Amino acid sequence: MSVFLPLLQGSADAALLQALARIGPIVLPSSQANDTSLPEHAARHVLLDQECTLDDVTALLDEGAEKVILPLAQAQDAIGVLPADRLLLLLDVGNVSAVSDKIRNGVSGVLIKTPSLDVDFVSSVSRFFSGASIHVLPTDISMPPSQPVIRALHAAGACLVLPTSLLSLAASSESQINVADAFLSIVSSDRPDGLFPTIISSYVEGGRTLGLVYSSAESVRESIVTGKGVYQSRKHGLWRKGETSGATQDVVSIRLDCDSDSLELSVIQHGAGFCHLNRTSCFGDRETKGLFALERTLQSRLFSAPEGSYTRRLFSDPDLLRAKIMEEADELCRAETKEEVAFEAADLFYFALTRCVAAGVSIADIEHSLDKKAKKVTRRAGNAKPQWAKTTQPARKESGSVPSPQKAPIDPNAPIVMRCFDFSTATTDERAGLLRRPVLKYDEMLAKVKPIVDDVRIRGDVALLELTAKFDKAQLTSTVVRPPFTPESMQIDPAVRDAIDVAYANIHKFHAAQAEQASMVVETMPGVVCSRFSRPIARVGLYVPGGTAILPSTALMLGIPAQVAGCKEVVIATPPRQDGSISPEVMYVARLVGASAILKAGGAQAVAALAYGTQTVPKVDKIFGPGNQWVTAAKMLVQNDTDALVSIDMPAGPSEVLVVADHTCNPAFVAADLLSQAEHGVDSQVVLVAVNLSDEKLAEIERELDTQARALPRVHIVRESISKSNIVKVHSVEEAIRFSNDYAPEHLILHLENANAAVPLVDNAGSVFVGPYSPESCGDYASGTNHTLPTNGYARQFSGVNTLSFQKHITSQEVSADGLRNLGPVVATLADCEGLDAHANAVRVRLRTL
Numbered sequence: 001m002s003v004f005l006p007l008l009q010g011s012a013d014a015a016l017l018q019a020l021a022r023i024g025p026i027v028l029p030s031s032q033a034n035d036t037s038l039p040e041h042a043a044r045h046v047l048l049d050q051e052c053t054l055d056d057v058t059a060l061l062d063e064g065a066e067k068v069i070l071p072l073a074q075a076q077d078a079i080g081v082l083p084a085d086r087l088l089l090l091l092d093v094g095n096v097s098a099v100s101d102k103i104r105n106g107v108s109g110v111l112i113k114t115p116s117l118d119v120d121f122v123s124s125v126s127r128f129f130s131g132a133s134i135h136v137l138p139t140d141i142s143m144p145p146s147q148p149v150i151r152a153l154h155a156a157g158a159c160l161v162l163p164t165s166l167l168s169l170a171a172s173s174e175s176q177i178n179v180a181d182a183f184l185s186i187v188s189s190d191r192p193d194g195l196f197p198t199i200i201s202s203y204v205e206g207g208r209t210l211g212l213v214y215s216s217a218e219s220v221r222e223s224i225v226t227g228k229g230v231y232q233s234r235k236h237g238l239w240r241k242g243e244t245s246g247a248t249q250d251v252v253s254i255r256l257d258c259d260s261d262s263l264e265l266s267v268i269q270h271g272a273g274f275c276h277l278n279r280t281s282c283f284g285d286r287e288t289k290g291l292f293a294l295e296r297t298l299q300s301r302l303f304s305a306p307e308g309s310y311t312r313r314l315f316s317d318p319d320l321l322r323a324k325i326m327e328e329a330d331e332l333c334r335a336e337t338k339e340e341v342a343f344e345a346a347d348l349f350y351f352a353l354t355r356c357v358a359a360g361v362s363i364a365d366i367e368h369s370l371d372k373k374a375k376k377v378t379r380r381a382g383n384a385k386p387q388w389a390k391t392t393q394p395a396r397k398e399s400g401s402v403p404s405p406q407k408a409p410i411d412p413n414a415p416i417v418m419r420c421f422d423f424s425t426a427t428t429d430e431r432a433g434l435l436r437r438p439v440l441k442y443d444e445m446l447a448k449v450k451p452i453v454d455d456v457r458i459r460g461d462v463a464l465l466e467l468t469a470k471f472d473k474a475q476l477t478s479t480v481v482r483p484p485f486t487p488e489s490m491q492i493d494p495a496v497r498d499a500i501d502v503a504y505a506n507i508h509k510f511h512a513a514q515a516e517q518a519s520m521v522v523e524t525m526p527g528v529v530c531s532r533f534s535r536p537i538a539r540v541g542l543y544v545p546g547g548t549a550i551l552p553s554t555a556l557m558l559g560i561p562a563q564v565a566g567c568k569e570v571v572i573a574t575p576p577r578q579d580g581s582i583s584p585e586v587m588y589v590a591r592l593v594g595a596s597a598i599l600k601a602g603g604a605q606a607v608a609a610l611a612y613g614t615q616t617v618p619k620v621d622k623i624f625g626p627g628n629q630w631v632t633a634a635k636m637l638v639q640n641d642t643d644a645l646v647s648i649d650m651p652a653g654p655s656e657v658l659v660v661a662d663h664t665c666n667p668a669f670v671a672a673d674l675l676s677q678a679e680h681g682v683d684s685q686v687v688l689v690a691v692n693l694s695d696e697k698l699a700e701i702e703r704e705l706d707t708q709a710r711a712l713p714r715v716h717i718v719r720e721s722i723s724k725s726n727i728v729k730v731h732s733v734e735e736a737i738r739f740s741n742d743y744a745p746e747h748l749i750l751h752l753e754n755a756n757a758a759v760p761l762v763d764n765a766g767s768v769f770v771g772p773y774s775p776e777s778c779g780d781y782a783s784g785t786n787h788t789l790p791t792n793g794y795a796r797q798f799s800g801v802n803t804l805s806f807q808k809h810i811t812s813q814e815v816s817a818d819g820l821r822n823l824g825p826v827v828a829t830l831a832d833c834e835g836l837d838a839h840a841n842a843v844r845v846r847l848r849t850l
Contacts, residue, residue: 079106109133180221211282247271456608503782510784527819541610543625546575559593565806575602604634658745671704
């Protein structure tokens, strides 16, 4: 526990801040949390002095705050979410008793604001918060406390918090106390000469002990103020280390031991070393070993390695060094025994540290980076990048619990198979497991996308350009393209153009038939005419994924109903390629559907730009389109923000298909249908519901699945998605459709002897494909139906995108005088019943005129 904590109030002298940083944490109001005048190594406790959300508190911890001090009201949200050892509770004297056990156990200590320094009260609080650190902030204090008061509070288990206005580097006075005097308040010595044994350790060598010296109050005071190593020689008095030898020390921190009778100074040693014998340490000739010895050797060889030496080659040939790092990392991953792992790790450390030294990075810099990362309370998923992520596929498993997919090195010779379950023997929990999708924890994803969405909302185009460079690897000067689009941007293969034109005609025809051409008019009683008419949504945003596949078909599926509905402004958002261009196929479709703008951005940042608008991106009223987890989470986030005033089509996520097959199915057709969705992405899921299929028939489907998958260029994606997908064995078509209705698939394919007869049984599905010659691909591209469909079971509540999705309906009513004579008394009676007199009066005032 620190002797005292300084509370920064307004500005403070830089030398004072440097001195305070050497003896412990500094308390900062949250409004000054990013104060750049503080030393870089200063430990910070942040005291919330303004309204902050849980996200703000998390950000403070992520940005390096050791602890955050929360008022009781805001602590409610943080308890149990953020680590207890990073939270302190801010209390007034009057609300100490209001602290519940949950809150008390969810923080590491408290800071009590009290008008007076009542030691007895502090002692009782310390007992109440047994095991927690107690900090006391006096609110009515015009002069600094004396050293005995600081000592008494420390003895009661409390640490005093002092405003920096009461602290000074000059001698103590009535208005200020010297920093060293406050620090030394509790220090005592059991030596006759009153000196304090002092351990000196190396800050840059992992705390290695350099020597034992003695300190006095005077030497400690000078070390705190100057930041230099100053000690008390028992023979010669005050000893300023290096004053004659040049082997000076920079003091990083000064700490007390548990008994407050000895010190430890962590220093950066300059010159020959600490010892008067010109050795690094007073404890013999033991040379620096391990990583620090390697670092020292490499630092010297960076400038002195002879030409032709291996180390010189590594420093002068970055490609060789890169290759060696990758080679040694691979060998470390393959090592099996303890000795092999140690041997290969040593090699990897050698080449990695060579890379660091070449870049001017020290072990201390690496440790500093590790310490900063350790302070973060939010964590990335930690998944490997696609080029490194590999999996092995489990053999087909009969029944039992539904396993989670396991990451492991891939075996390209392993069969590509699905997991298999018998529905009739599955337990209730196992059946529920078969309905779950292996994707998206929305709470986690919402927390991840919120900073991105907020960044675009606040900084607009500047944030959008930065995020596009970061995530899409495209350096742009503008993210918006408006018509007319240049012919060069739409140059596509003539065969592709013809196919797009046919698809456009079919989709347009089907969606035009859905449009409401006339108002609905109903006379509900004589003289009372009610009507409903449609109007297009004025401004729509269409998200067209770019990711692992180019999807001009999605631009057709979203753009055509918007065009048919008559939307005035149609903004297509799609990730750019690394050269900043958009797929020419998407550009061609954008012209066909009459897009008013193209936003060259993807992910959550594109959704945010559409929802809030930027300096160049038009704000839209509704966002459509499928996407990955980031896109889906961002859509759900903005639709719930009243500042955005935007709605979405549906929470469309990773693609999925459920195939129902009986004995009449063609195994090659079934396998092809399963793979057509499995190739969308590693988070896609496919399900085969097998109706009384024999083991031989199932084996034939699995052979086809494996053979066809290996012939696909996206086989690496298929391997992972197939490994998480299921075969469910059932005994009847009715049982199969019941399972399908519970699953509510995006795509439902019926490979059945009498497929048409099963359609009336379907209650929940995005789109149904009937019979062996109706592959899901037709609906994806050109049959005419829309392929933007609900996933993750949302087919229970949502329809797929259609023309009506781009329209809104307005009702009207016209009541004649005769109609009001009949209807008015009814309305007035109901208004009276509800106690809404003004409603009743609006009717009666008219009836009186009649």
